[in-house]
Amino acid sequence: MIAGIHHAQITIPSGKEEKARAFYCGLLGLKDMDKPESLKGRGGFWIRLGNADLHIGTEEGVDRSQTKAHIAYEVNDMKYWKEHLEKHGINILPSIPIPGYDRFECRDPFGNRVEMIQAL
Secondary structure (H helix, E strand, O other): OOOOOOEEEEEEOOOOHHHHHHHHHHHOOOEEEOOOHHHHHHOOEEEEEOOEEEEEEEOOOOOHHHOOOEEEEEOOOHHHHHHHHHHOOOOOEEOOOEOOEEEEEEEOOOOOEEEEEEEO
């Protein structure tokens, strides 16, 4: 039996951890967490999100702007997030409507798709 989601992973180019922290920890306000010593040499960093983690690893040769793969962040104030991200130069992209939800998408500085979703 699958009990839940432990973590999801996205990737960024090698050496771009501080730029990624500025977006994920600074702009989105997510909390950086300690990565196990045995994995620190591989680059990237980890973030704690409620009951699950987001692993931000490093990978070369990926065109992240061409994929539909993404993390959807559940939010309580869609208007705040649209305004906050736009104020910081993030281009808001419309999403295909889903009954019972308001949502939008954007891309992180590396092209990773980011979705904000709120139940109506």
